[in-house]
Amino acid sequence: MFIKNYREVEAQEVEGVPGVTVRWVITEDDGAPHFAMRIFEVQPGYATPYHPHWFEHEAFVLAGEGKLRSETGEYPLRAGSVVFIPGDEVHQFVNTGDEVLRFICLIPHDWLKDVKKAS
């Protein structure tokens, strides 16, 4: 096991995405078997890409104000918001406030891409 403050992990710039950094705080390299935890920070006036991918997001907003853009509309984000985005749904986190928009975002590891629950 380990404990660390999320700020101990380097905030990396996201290539091609200005105004957004990510801290990978729990990863497969850490021994996490199924999913990874990241902390994103989006600066005022910036946003994550409007994009889909195979894996789901489970997110929790820690601070700031924003909106989630999706195929079905736009939804407000603030501290305490819980967000579930299924795989393959287009989505975007937009900072609409004056402070940093900070959120936790968890994703499954790549090896789970083609692993399905037996029905």
Add this chain to the structure above:
Amino acid sequence: MFIKNYREVEAQEVEGVPGVTVRWVITEDDGAPHFAMRIFEVQPGYATPYHPHWFEHEAFVLAGEGKLRSETGEYPLRAGSVVFIPGDEVHQFVNTGDEVLRFICLIPHDWLKDVKKAS
């Protein structure tokens, strides 16, 4: 997809564990394919059980002060603490402060118990 405030989800008492409630904010029933998100609240003077289980925890402390008891010692917990506990490790979240200890805790779904990554 969905967005909700975590407080919209009922805080359930945990059977046999006084002073602790849990909100299951993203579940398999919600369509989450791999892992679930819960929000725990531990009242001052209380703790979760000192116990192991097959599944890992990925946790993030939102508020309060406490300690994590484990086989290897005790570690302080406060807002911003990231915790990874591998499966089968004994652990306990203890509130040592005067306010509620609130943390996010994610676990894999049961169907992943015997699913292993191909090596």
